[in-house]
Amino acid sequence: AQSVTQLGSHVSVSEGALVLLRCNYSSSVPPYLFWYVQYPNQGLQLLLKYTTGATLVKGINGFEAEFKKSETSFHLTKPSAHMSDAAEYFCAVSKEAGSYQLTFGKGTKLSVIP
Amino acid sequence: GAGVSQSPSNKVTEKGKDVELRCDPISGHTALYWYRQSLGQGLEFLIYFQGNSAPDKSGLPSDRFSAERTGGSVSTLTIQRTQQEDSAVYLCASSLAGTSGSLDEQFFGPGTRLTVL
Numbered sequence: 001a002q003s004v005t006q007l008g009s010h011v012s013v014s015e016g017a018l019v020l021l022r023c024n025y026s027s028s029v030p031p032y033l034f035w036y037v038q039y040p041n042q043g044l045q046l047l048l049k050y051t052t053g054a055t056l057v058k059g060i061n062g063f064e065a066e067f068k069k070s071e072t073s074f075h076l077t078k079p080s081a082h083m084s085d086a087a088e089y090f091c092a093v094s095k096e097a098g099s100y101q102l103t104f105g106k107g108t109k110l111s112v113i114p
Numbered sequence: 115g116a117g118v119s120q121s122p123s124n125k126v127t128e129k130g131k132d133v134e135l136r137c138d139p140i141s142g143h144t145a146l147y148w149y150r151q152s153l154g155q156g157l158e159f160l161i162y163f164q165g166n167s168a169p170d171k172s173g174l175p176s177d178r179f180s181a182e183r184t185g186g187s188v189s190t191l192t193i194q195r196t197q198q199e200d201s202a203v204y205l206c207a208s209s210l211a212g213t214s215g216s217l218d219e220q221f222f223g224p225g226t227r228l229t230v231l
Binding site for chain 1: 223
């Protein structure tokens with residue numbers, strides 16, 4: 001069975017500081033991994049995804065994530081936080097390779113302090 | 115273009131009543147998904163429709179939950195005899211395709227916040 005663990009339900013960073021949101025997964029098959037962002041009262045928006053190939057994935061809004069198989073991690077980073085980055089972030093893994101069914105983590109709420 | 119829309123945005127109901135939640139997917143998207151987002155929890159997969167194929171209902175939590183998709187477009191999620199634990203945000207998503215081996219991006223609607231008193 002797939003599972004996703006997001007360390008820290010709430011993370012606060014200062015504007016301009018590094019953003020690091022942690023995601024670890026368990027999977028019996030090579031995973032497809034995703035990060036979604038949810039702004040207040042809005043649906044989820046795909047930030048980036050890893051399927052195959054390069055392990056460093058770049059997404060929208062300056063975010064990137066690195067797939068580390070040995071650590072079963074897919075942490076999300078951004079070099080410099082902006083006030084507009086304040087939102088909730090969800091890591092997800094596909095149920096099986098290529099499957100439409102996603103298993104989501106519980107989410108990490110990011111606050112950006114001016 | 116128009117994104118995924120859901121209605122109502124908020125629904126308050128009394129325990130025991132039935133509710134219907136509606137999802138209008140992006141035009142041309144053949145795959146449609148329903149998820150439930152409970153407070154402090156991640157998204158929980160409920161049901162998936164792909165074209166004319168039989169839906170994957172493996173995520174529905176009980177037989178009080180059902181969903182249909184008419185004409186391959188609009189979908190309705192019905193919860194019968196609502197319970198307080200059904201209170202959550204119900205999210206709908208659609209994608210161009212969802213068959214195994216194809217991971218088309220799922221586009222999410224804003225959700226319906228259901229409160230069962």
